[in-house]
Structures are given as C-alpha cells and as structure tokens.
Amino acid sequence: MKIAVAxxxxxxxxxxxxxxxxxxxxxxxxxxxxxxxxxxxxGMEVHTEDKVYQVPVKAKLLEDIDESYDLIIxxxxxxxxxxxxxxxxxxNSIHAETAILTMMNGLGHGDRLAKxxxxxxxxxxxxxxxxxxxxxxxxxxTGSGGIQIQRADGIASKMTEEINDxxxxxxxxxxxxxxxxxxxxxxxxxxxxxxxxCSILDKRIGEFAAYGAVIEMITPIIxxxxxxxxxxxxxxxxxxxxxKIKAAFPDSAAGLHYPSMHQDLAKGVQTEVDYLNGKISExxxxxxxxxxxxDMITHLIHQLEMKNH
Ligand code: NAD
Numbered sequence: 001m002k003i004a005v006a007x008x009x010x011x012x013x014x015x016x017x018x019x020x021x022x023x024x025x026x027x028x029x030x031x032x033x034x035x036x037x038x039x040x041x042x043g044m045e046v047h048t049e050d051k052v053y054q055v056p057v058k059a060k061l062l063e064d065i066d067e068s069y070d071l072i073i074x075x076x077x078x079x080x081x082x083x084x085x086x087x088x089x090x091x092n093s094i095h096a097e098t099a100i101l102t103m104m105n106g107l108g109h110g111d112r113l114a115k116x117x118x119x120x121x122x123x124x125x126x127x128x129x130x131x132x133x134x135x136x137x138x139x140x141x142t143g144s145g146g147i148q149i150q151r152a153d154g155i156a157s158k159m160t161e162e163i164n165d166x167x168x169x170x171x172x173x174x175x176x177x178x179x180x181x182x183x184x185x186x187x188x189x190x191x192x193x194x195x196x197x198c199s200i201l202d203k204r205i206g207e208f209a210a211y212g213a214v215i216e217m218i219t220p221i222i223x224x225x226x227x228x229x230x231x232x233x234x235x236x237x238x239x240x241x242x243x244k245i246k247a248a249f250p251d252s253a254a255g256l257h258y259p260s261m262h263q264d265l266a267k268g269v270q271t272e273v274d275y276l277n278g279k280i281s282e283x284x285x286x287x288x289x290x291x292x293x294x295d296m297i298t299h300l301i302h303q304l305e306m307k308n309h
C-alpha cells in the first residue's frame with residue numbers, strides 16, 4: 001500500500017518514520033521547504049532519550065507531488081487540513097479508492113473530509129502518541145502511545161483491518177475501535193480544558209492543577225461539553241472526563257509540561273481552538289445549547305492569537 005503522511009511536522013514525522021522503518025512505502029508531504037530539504041539531504045533526525053539517529057524517509061514538497069496514494073494520513077494542524085486535501089485533490093493524488101485517515105486533535109474532521117471523499121473512505125483516528133519538533137528535519141520522540149481507528153461511517157471493513165495491521169507492524173499500537181467518536185470527544189474534552197486555560201494563565205499543567213479550586217473552575221466547561229456531546233449522540237461521563245483530566249496533573253504525567261496550544265502561541269502560530277472549544281460553541285448554537293464558558297475561552301484564545309500578529 002502506497003501511503004502519504006500529509007503534514008509531516010512532529011506527529012506526522014513520528015508516524016512517517018515508524019511506517020518507513022517497518023518497510024512501508026511512505027512519503028512525507030509538507031509545505032515547509034527547509035524541513036523537506038533537510039529530510040531529503042540527511043534523513044529525518046530522530047532524538048530519543050538515549051540516542052540520535054537518522055531515518056532515510058522520503059519527503060516531498062506539496063507543490064512537487066505528482067503521484068497518487070492508497071492511504072493519505074492527514075496530520076497538518078486542524079485548520080490547514082482542507083487546504084492540504086484540496087491541493088492533493090487538484091494534483092490527482094486522491095484516486096477512486098484512496099482512503100483518507102485523520103489523526104488530528106479536535107472535533108468535526110470526518111464531516112470536513114467528507115467534502116472530498118465519501119464516508120466509507122474516511123478513517124477517524126485518535127492517538128495518545130506524542131512528538132516534538134526540534135528544528136527542520138529534526139523530531140523528538142519520548143514515551144509511548146497507541147492509536148484507535150474506525151471507519152467514519154462506523155462500518156467494519158477489510159481496509160480498516162489492513163490499516164490497523166500496517167500500524168501495528170510499525171509498532172504504533174493500534175486497535176480498531178467500535179466507538180472512536182467517544183474517544184475523540186474524550187480527548188477533545190481534556191484538550192479543551194487544559195490547552196486554553198494553561199495558555200491563558202501561562203502555566204504548566206501542574207501549576208494550574210495546584211490551584212485549590214481547580215475542579216470547581218473546570219466543572220462548568222466540562223458540563224457544557226458533555227451536554228453538546230450528548231446532542232451529537234456521544235455519551236460522555238462527567239466523572240470519567242474529570243478523572244482523565246486529573247490524570248494529567250502529576251509531574252510524572254504531564255504536570256511539568258505546557259500544553260501544545262501554549263507552545264503555538266509562544267511560536268506566534270494559530271492555535272486549534274476553533275476545533276476544540278470553538279467547535280463546542282458552534283455545535284451548541286446548532287442544538288440550542290448555551291455554552292458561555294467555551295464561547296469565552298474561544299474569544300480569549302483568539303485575542304491572544306491577535307497579540308502575535
Ligand atoms: P506541527 O506543528 O509539528 O506540524 C504541523 C505542520 O506545521 C507541519 O506541516 C509542519 O511542517 C508545519 N510546521 C511546524 N513548524 C513549522 C515551522 N517552523 N515553519 C513552517 N512550518 C512548520 O504539529 P503536530 O504537533 O505534528 O500536530 C499535528 C496534528 O496532530 C494536530 O492536530 C495536533 O493536535 C495532533 N497531535 C499532535 C500530537 C503531538 O504530540 N505533536 C499528539 C497528538 C495529536
């Protein structure tokens with residue numbers, strides 16, 4: 001199977017090199033010229049806790065793409081996914097059978113991708129793998145993770161099994177989910193609480209958690225998300241959602257880290273807030289559910305984004 005990872009930053013880099021190392025024909029596609037050139041000149045430089053090594057994975061600039069793929073894994077930041085797909089579509093990289101898999105954080109990706117291919121060719125994935133970028137052509141990999149996948153229409157298929165097998169051969173610890181939407185929403189709940197609040201407050205997750213009334217503070221945000229999720233047919237449990245967030249608090253978990261949104265604001269790039277709290281507000285309006293906390297968080301992050309420009 002010919003695979004492309006479209007959006008080959010930190011996480012795309014991780015998935016791409018693991019697929020390459022397992023013998024898959026994989027191409028990393030990106031618009032970032034310096035990054036693509038560095039990968040092609042000396043391979044992707046991978047930094048782990050105990051070693052640095054090069055992986056000679058193929059990389060191409062989006063404008064140089066002249067082939068089609070059987071599976072395209074979208075790992076741009078959420079706001080650039082449609083641009084990427086539109087460009088790949090115009091370059092005939094999406095053939096009649098091409099499957100598109102999204103592993104991006106946030107909500108609503110299946111519906112957005114359905115503008116390009118039908119839902120029986122869209123795969124939704126959620127991952128607990130992490131990765132960082134050190135510079136052009138350099139990624140930092142720590143810890144381990146896993147992937148859950150399901151076809152967007154919820155129907156089992158041979159292709160789902162093939163993708164799952166390919167991911168497992170690449171040691172990406174994949175399972176086929178029977179309800180990936182639940183996992184996507186559960187992760188989006190965590191991200192919609194910790195990402196914006198630590199960014200607004202300029203705090204590491206552990207510093208944020210040290211506030212005595214932190215549970216009282218985050219409860220209304222979670223409650224809004226649960227109500228909106230319910231209207232969309234996803235049944236999130238409050239206690240489980242809270243436990244998932246609390247599990248990130250200790251230093252041994254994510255306590256010492258700033259969430260990725262904080263890093264995006266520090267770098268002066270746009271955040272994914274519109275696919276987290278912003279999407280909750282948007283769905284809330286659609287279903288007549290008031291979401292004042294998520295509305296305000298979205299505005300605050302947009303204000304912080306403006307500071308960067
Ligand atoms: P990333 O910022 O590392 O890469 C995304 C895109 O930005 C790539 O196309 C990359 O080339 C480009 N980019 C990054 N730095 C650039 C620079 N200095 N100049 C020009 N272009 C640059 O994003 P990511 O962390 O890989 O995230 C991709 C998706 O995966 C997002 O939806 C994210 O929420 C999700 N995700 C990430 C992680 C993680 O640990 N990184 C974990 C789970 C989910």
